[in-house]
Amino acid sequence: MKAIRIGGGAGYAGDRIEPALDLMEKGNLDYIIFECLAERTIALAQKEKQKNPSKGYNPLLEYRMEKVLPLCVSKGCKVITNMGAANPVGAARAVKEMALKMGLQNLKIAAVTGDDVFLNIEQYLDSTIMETGKPLRERYPDIISANAYIGAEGIARALKEGAHIIITGRASDPSLTVAPLIHEFGWEWTDYERLGQATAAGHLLECGAQVTGGYFAEPGYKDVPELWNAGFPISEFSENGDFTVSKLDEAGGLISKATVKEQLLYEIHDPENYLTPDVVADFSQATVEEISANNIIIKGISGKQKSSYYKTSVGYQDGYIVEAEISYGGSGCMNRARLAEEIVRKRIAYTDLSYEELQTDFIGTSSLYGEQTSTNLIPEVRLRVAARCEERKEAMAIGQEVEALYTNGPAGGGGVRVHVEEVISIASILIPEANVRVDVVFEEL
Amino acid sequence: MKLKELAHSRTGDKGNISNVSLIVYHLEDYERLRQAVTAERVKNHFKDIVKGEVIRYELPKMGAMNFVMQEALGGGVTRSLSLDRHGKSLSSYLLEMEISLES
Missing domain, CATH: 3.30.70.100 (Alpha-Beta Plaits)
Incomplete structure (x- = not known):
């Protein structure tokens, strides 16, 4: 049965790099994702882009790519990231420049755009702010950015066109994982169960060490070995929709039923209706079982049709x-x-x-x-x-x-x-x- | 006994909403915790912090509950004046809740 291995290379914009490089080196990965964009990060990045139009992407992009690019080429591990922040096109150009200087060849870099809807903000001023129930108009003219959470579709298109490195702006976090799985398994966009399962896998990968013992340890209750050196997660996704989460044997940290359950519910509201731009995922019937030490299998995830609206973050x-x-x-x-x-x-x-x-x-x-x-x-x-x-x-x-x-x-x-x-x-x-x-x-x- | 002896927890944030999970270490403890740790009880436990309603979602197969607490983060992560703007420490406080061993 075909299975695809995806690594979680970052849990936030400034996360450690060593565990990601270890995964690329020894994890036998097909893909690695770097999720580096929080709600507010994109608004701050837009401000930076206003000051310097060639910037506005993740400030650690160059630092990461310098080490990631050679491994991407030598290991055949494709890289998917939202480090583009406010400027995915600028980030793709910067990565190309770096690759040229490093003497790398046959590399296709893609930038996914379309999330930035700031130019049309005036047409949304009567929209209701989800947090307060008030009209957006009351924040005008202090608005400085507007980015829609786009889904996996653009990334999947880039993969189909043969891209090795895909850089997005405000793509939703799990979409970084959903896209390569759609591409590899050739699902339909109406295959909601698979999209839900892929979303769950992405949700478990997108916070890095938060599923491998980080943000979990409590001495005497929830002990985690070698937490200082916690590995980042690998998800192996099978054609039948089951998927596992594991780590490199030599890395520190812990993957247990408990770590997986905590992360599965992290930042989730109604577990039956986890809204993403790709699917409404249903985690409510999930089961989590241990196959072997530090290797957990997740089953029972399903999904429903997504809404026809994109959640959009407006910075002001x-x-x-x-x-x-x-x-x-x-x-x-x-x-x-x-x-x-x-x-x-x-x-x-x-x-x-x-x-x-x-x-x-x-x-x-x-x-x-x-x-x-x-x-x-x-x-x-x-x-x-x-x-x-x-x-x-x-x-x-x-x-x-x-x-x-x-x-x-x-x-x-x-x-x-x-x-x-x-x-x-x-x-x-x-x-x-x-x-x-x-x-x-x-x-x- | 404190909830901490039977279950573990993690907090997540979205805007001004905090979600706090409660996951039993042993599935056989799930039902009595489900009866003891109601949304009302959690709302009362967090009364100085959570201004909005608390909704409880149940995931019996995982031995877990998820408490979604509205107006819990001082206006939201970006504008809260609290030291812990994300409310990350709220999970530790939930686990301090005292529950009785009966039932």
Whole structure:
């Protein structure tokens, strides 16, 4: 029975490179995917592209490709990635330049475009923002980007045309895996069960080590051997729709029923209806069984017809966030931290600083779960003041109020840190599939 | 006893929605946890954090439940003022829930 082996080469934009190279070297892979695009990353990349039209792709593209390209050629392992971010065409050009310099030959690089719908944003201003239920119009003219989550179709087309490296922008994460499987097995786009299974395989691969013991370990409860050296995952997908997840034997980490179940439900809402641009996948009847150590088989996944809308991430400028912190220690530290908080709040009111929202936390006491877990028996506490303001200068002024606690506040405050950043927020809308035209552009050498 | 003794958990984020899975170590514990850890109980457990409704999805074949919590991330990952903007630490807090051994 035909089986295809796909490696998960990255779990996020800045992930480690060594486990990916090990997989390409020794994993007997047909494909490796690099999922490097979070909701907000693409909006930040669009801003970079505005400054420099040849940029706007993943800043680690060159760093990764320098090591990945030779293995792609020598091992015959095709590379699929959304590292194109806001500029897949620019990324493909950059990769071609690198390949030329390295003396590589017979390489076909594809850029998949069409996800960027920013130019037509005005026609979507009456759309409802999924997060808030309000019209998109209220974010106009602060909108700086709009990218639809496109599916596997463009990538599959590129593979059919013989591409070895496929670079996308905002393709949905599991589509990076669905595309090569469609291409290899020749499924129809209406073969929902297979598309659902492939989506599940992609979902398990797309976060790198999150299925191989990363983000899982808890000493005494869920021990993971050699976590510092956790391998990245390999999925072997069989013609009959069953698929396994495993890793290289020599790599650290752990693949167990428990790690697979945790990752299968990661960022899933209704497990019966996991919406993607390729299919509505159904994970609700999934079963997870161990074949052998670190080799898990997943069955029971199915799928239904997708909707005719694409979820679209709209990036907009959303003011500035300031974060400022100061620590107090020794007996009475909590009293001094509370006094410090009171001073900052009163100073902000007294100096008429405006903010949209202000939050204070006592790190070590209430910063993660609020006051509900607070205890008075703490050896140290760190006050944190965070605010979102319309203007950078207001954000900085609030930070200065915390810094001023050095000479103006309670005894023994130390380690002030102030950080101000511009906020790019995301609003999601649905746009008709028919409005998105997916295209593939090739660079060859 | 704490939930942590019987089950494990992982948090995921999408916008202002947090999902927290709860997966039993042994399938025979699933039914009593299903009865004990209701959506209402979870909503109450997270009352200082989660402003919206909590929906529970059940996956008996995996011995798992998935709690989808609306308005749980301080306005969403990009604009939240919380230290843990993704709510990644919420799974640890779910596992601190006390459940009785009876039933």
